Amino acid sequence: MAETAADAIFDDALDPVAIGLSGAWGSGKTSVLELIKAEITERSKTAVGGVLVVPTQPWRYDPTVGPKESLIAEVLGALSKEFKAEDPVGKHGLDAFKKLVRKVNWSKAVKMAARTALTMQLPDIDDVFGLVSDDPERLDTDKGMVEFRDEFEALLADPSLAHLSRVVGLVDDLDRCLPDTVVETLEAIRLFLSAKGMSFVIAADEDRVAEAIQQKFRTAEANGEEEDPAKLYLHKIVQTTIPLPALSRFDTEAYLFLLLAKGDLELDAYVEVVAKCDELRLDSGSLDGIEVEDGGHLAGHLVTAARLTPILYEKFHGNPRRIKRFLNDLNVRQAVASRRGFQLKPDEVAKLMVLERILTDDFRTVLDWLASNQLRDKLDALEIAANGPAEPVSDEATDEANEVPAKGRRPAKPSGHERETKPANEDAFSDTLRRWAKLPPILDASAISGYLYLAASFAKIEVIDTGLPERLRDLAVALTSSLKLDRAGVTDQTLKALPDSDAQALVGYLGRRTRDQPSIQRFTVDSLLRLADQQPTTVPNVVAALRSLPANDLEFATTIKLRPLDQSTYRPVLETWKAGTIDEQLLNSIAIVEAEWSASNGN
Numbered sequence: 058m059a060e061t062a063a064d065a066i067f068d069d070a071l072d073p074v075a076i077g078l079s080g081a082w083g084s085g086k087t088s089v090l091e092l093i094k095a096e097i098t099e100r101s102k103t104a105v106g107g108v109l110v111v112p113t114q115p116w117r118y119d120p121t122v123g124p125k126e127s128l129i130a131e132v133l134g135a136l137s138k139e140f141k142a143e144d145p146v147g148k149h150g151l152d153a154f155k156k157l158v159r160k161v162n163w164s165k166a167v168k169m170a171a172r173t174a175l176t177m178q179l180p181d182i183d184d185v186f187g188l189v190s191d192d193p194e195r196l197d198t199d200k201g202m203v204e205f206r207d208e209f210e211a212l213l214a215d216p217s218l219a220h221l222s223r224v225v226g227l228v229d230d231l232d233r234c235l236p237d238t239v240v241e242t243l244e245a246i247r248l249f250l251s252a253k254g255m256s257f258v259i260a261a262d263e264d265r266v267a268e269a270i271q272q273k274f275r276t277a278e279a280n281g282e283e284e285d286p287a288k289l290y291l292h293k294i295v296q297t298t299i300p301l302p303a304l305s306r307f308d309t310e311a312y313l314f315l316l317l318a319k320g321d322l323e324l325d326a327y328v329e330v331v332a333k334c335d336e337l338r339l340d341s342g343s344l345d346g347i348e349v350e351d352g353g354h355l356a357g358h359l360v361t362a363a364r365l366t367p368i369l370y371e372k373f374h375g376n377p378r379r380i381k382r383f384l385n386d387l388n389v390r391q392a393v394a395s396r397r398g399f400q401l402k403p404d405e406v407a408k409l410m411v412l413e414r415i416l417t418d419d420f421r422t423v424l425d426w427l428a429s430n431q432l433r434d435k436l437d438a439l440e441i442a443a444n445g446p447a448e449p450v451s452d453e454a455t456d457e458a459n460e461v462p463a464k465g466r467r468p469a470k471p472s473g474h475e476r477e478t479k480p481a482n483e484d485a486f487s488d489t490l491r492r493w494a495k496l497p498p499i500l501d502a503s504a505i506s507g508y509l510y511l512a513a514s515f516a517k518i519e520v521i522d523t524g525l526p527e528r529l530r531d532l533a534v535a536l537t538s539s540l541k542l543d544r545a546g547v548t549d550q551t552l553k554a555l556p557d558s559d560a561q562a563l564v565g566y567l568g569r570r571t572r573d574q575p576s577i578q579r580f581t582v583d584s585l586l587r588l589a590d591q592q593p594t595t596v597p598n599v600v601a602a603l604r605s606l607p608a609n610d611l612e613f614a615t616t617i618k619l620r621p622l623d624q625s626t627y628r629p630v631l632e633t634w635k636a637g638t639i640d641e642q643l644l645n646s647i648a649i650v651e652a653e654w655s656a657s658n659g660n
Contacts, residue, residue, distance in 0.1 A: 058299055059092035065297065066093075066225055066256045067100060073255045075246060075294055079263040080301030082232075083378025086260035089301065090227050093258055097225060106222025111135045115242045116230035124234075124241035125248075132226060132249060133158060140217055150217025157208045202248060210252035225256045232261035236273035239266055247294050263298055267291055303375030306366065307342045312377060313362035313369070314344060316384050321354045361404055364497055365411070372415045383414060390512075399508045408496050409505060413512050419490045421518065427509050428520045430569030433502035433607075442486050443494035503575045503610055525566050529559055533566050536584035537577055544580060552591040560592040568602025575610035582615050586622070596626060603630045608637030616646040624654040 062078065065071055078093075080086050094110055101108040111132050118127040137154060141147030213224065226246070231239060249255045270276070270287035277286055284292075304312060311334040319327060330347070337346045344362070349355035373379040391406045401409075412420045426435040486494075513520050525533060532551075535543045552560070564585065571581040582603070589599040606615075611634060619627050635647050 058089050058301060059096050062089075062093050062258055062299060063096040063100060066097065066223065066258070067104065071296070072223075072253055073250045074296055075250055075257040075259060077263055077291075077295040077298035078258055078260040078301065079298050080260075081262055081376065083376045083382075084301045084303065085377050086301060087229055088377075090229055090258065090260050094227060101222075104222060107220055108223045108225060109135060109139065109221055110225050110227060112227045112229070114229050115238050116233040118238065124238040125245040128226075128242055128245040129248070132224070136212075136218070136224070139221060147217045150212070150215045153208070153212050153215055153217075157205070157212055206248055206251040209249060213252045213254050221254070223254050223256060225258065228257060228259045228261075230261070231259055232265035232269075234269070236269040239269035240273045243270075243291070243294050250294070259295060263288070263291070304370075304377060304380070305375065306370050307338055307344075309370040309373075309375055309380065310344060310362050310366040311338065312380060313365055313384070314347075314358055316381060317358035317361060318355055321358070357403075361407060364404065365407055368411055368415065368492070368496070383410065386410065386414065394508055394511065397507070397511060399504075399511070401504065401508060402498070404498055405500060405505070406508070408493070408498070408500065409508060409512065411496065412493055413516070416489050416493055419487060419493060420512075420516075422487075422490065424509060424513050424518060424520055427506060427513075427573070428522045429524050430522065430566060430573045432506060432509075432573045434572075436500060436502050439486050439490060439494045440499060443491040502573055503607075506574050507576075522566065525562060526559070529563060529566075533563060536563070536567065537570060537581050539577070539580055544584065547584075549587070549591050552588055555592065557592070557594055560588060560595050561598060564588055564595045564598045564602060568598070568605060571602070572605050572607070575606065575612075578606070578610075578612060578615050582618055586618060600626065600630055603627075604633040606634075608634045608643065609640065611638070611643055613642055613646045616643065616650055620650045620653045624657075628654075 058078070062076055065074055065076055068074075078086055078089060090112075094112070097108050097110055113128060113131045115124055115128065118124055133154070137151075140151040140154060142151050212218070213221075226249070228242070228246070231242060234242070246257050246259070250257070267285060267287040270290050271278070271285070274287070274290070276290075315327075315331060315334060318330060322330065333347060334344070337344060340346075344359060347355075347359065349359060369380055369383065373383070387403075387407055387410050390410060391401075391403060394401055394406060412423060423432070423435075426432045510520060522530070522533075532547060535547050538544055555563070567581050567585050567588075571578050571585070585599050585602055589596045616631070616634065619631060631647055631650060635644065638644065
């Protein structure tokens with residue numbers, strides 16, 4: 058794209074020319090402008106005569122200054138540096154330059170000449186104000202504009218500027234401006250375009266610029282096959298437009314990989330990888346040709362890029378800035394999560410970020426699962442709905458370098474995390490949720506719940522279990538608190554006085570909460586056992602809640618809590634835990650409880 062624009066700029070048959078560089082926000086227009094600038098600089102080394110490049114951003118113009126005057130001042134200010142006042146030819150050219158400056162109604166710009174690059178090039182501040190014209194019959198009239206165009210064209214042809222072959226204005230961010238600024242900037246560009254050797258490249262979303270023109274002039278909208286009047290106006294100034302294409306699927310994957318890899322490579326090595334991606338783009342359209350060390354950072358980046366590409370390509374429509382912002386946000390979120398103590402791998406955070414930033418409706422659904430303490434069960438059911446029941450995968454079938462299972466298979470969860478294989482309700486999950494579930498890796502509810510609370514706080518979403526009666530919510534918070542003072546504040550008398558329905562609701566809540574977040578079991582299991590003691594009718598549900606806890610998430614102290622309890626009641630809990638684990642420490646703790654029970658029976 059940059060080379061094509063440079064071809065037009067250096068084509069004498071097109072001189073003078075205004076080229077549009079059109080693309081949506083974040084499509085890379087500014088990057089291409091920088092490439093055009095570099096290309097012009099490189100070509101000017103072998104061209105006859107130098108090229109003066111004048112970058113400008115109307116969006117950043119001083120609001121107290123007229124946009125037309127601002128652009129004219131930037132072009133004239135850049136030209137003023139090209140005169141050599143010490144030789145007669147240069148002095149003659151500078152005199153012509155000063156005459157041209159007098160054409161501009163600078164009073165409209167609040168004596169702008171005293172605050173621009175023009176000031177630095179003129180001999181005395183009094184002379185600067187001497188150039189200011191308060192005559193409104195200058196540039197603001199048709200005659201004044203014709204005179205300005207003629208004199209500017211004569212100035213560019215002046216022998217004092219013979220060392221310049223071209224002046225190129227690079228205009229960025231015009232589509233961010235208000236309608237008045239858009240139109241006045243285009244009018245200023247039109248002023249310059251009568252002069253041979255003058256070119257502009259205008260980087261802006263053509264549709265947004267046309268909308269601004271339509272709002273300014275209140276022109277009619279397009280009628281049938283006729284061109285929109287606003288675009289007709291624009292195309293009288295901009296002769297040709299180069300549209301910036303969105304990133305292709307391969308480009309998206311390569312861009313993701315390169316952004317991820319940049320921090321792990323020295324500059325020379327990075328340049329080589331960029332060149333290799335460029336070569337593969339033309340030859341194979343696949344990143345398989347990138348040679349990386351197994352298990353290294355680059356291998357991991359390739360895997361992450363491959364995993365994220367399908368959904369980011371579709372949802373971000375190949376927009377580079379949105380992709381880069383996603384990765385920037387991912388890096389920030391990974392750092393924050395790590396400092397909050399959430400031990401999540403980058404690919405796990407990336408998967409959660411897709412949910413949070415792209416699939417926002419599904420994100421709220423998952424937060425509802427979290428709030429109602431159904432996260433583990435719902436994620437397991439979603440996994441079955443999306444991928445089918447887990448299949449055991451041998452070590453040989455697993456890629457140890459990046460933990461990607463052999464194609465077409467998913468690893469079964471370790472003992473204690475088995476999912477029920479009963480069919481999930483196909484209507485229970487949206488298509489987008491099931492698609493998200495197919496993204497590796499498989500997420501563990503207990504590992505991600507803390508992160509989800511953090512993400513909800515960033516999104517200003519309250520995570521509240523609306524299924525729990527409001528009268529019980531403060532009590533539930535106290536019973537799950539990590540502070541002993543909070544839990545002790547709920548007296549046995551308070552628990553005993555609860556209606557049976559409220560006690561049963563609390564047991565269900567505590568059981569689901571512990572299953573979803575095993576890290577709080579040291580507090581919640583105590584509360585469950587207290588409820589069973591004070592409300593005997595809840596015992597069957599307390600036993601069921603304890604049996605539902607994944608054995609591999611159990612802490613040694615949790616099993617020991619059963620030691621003083623009635624063995625006939627709680628033996629099924631111990632048997633379930635025992636059957637669900639091969640962890641020696643946990644089995645030893647279970648053996649201690651069994652021995653205590655046997656001793657109490659005299660066995």
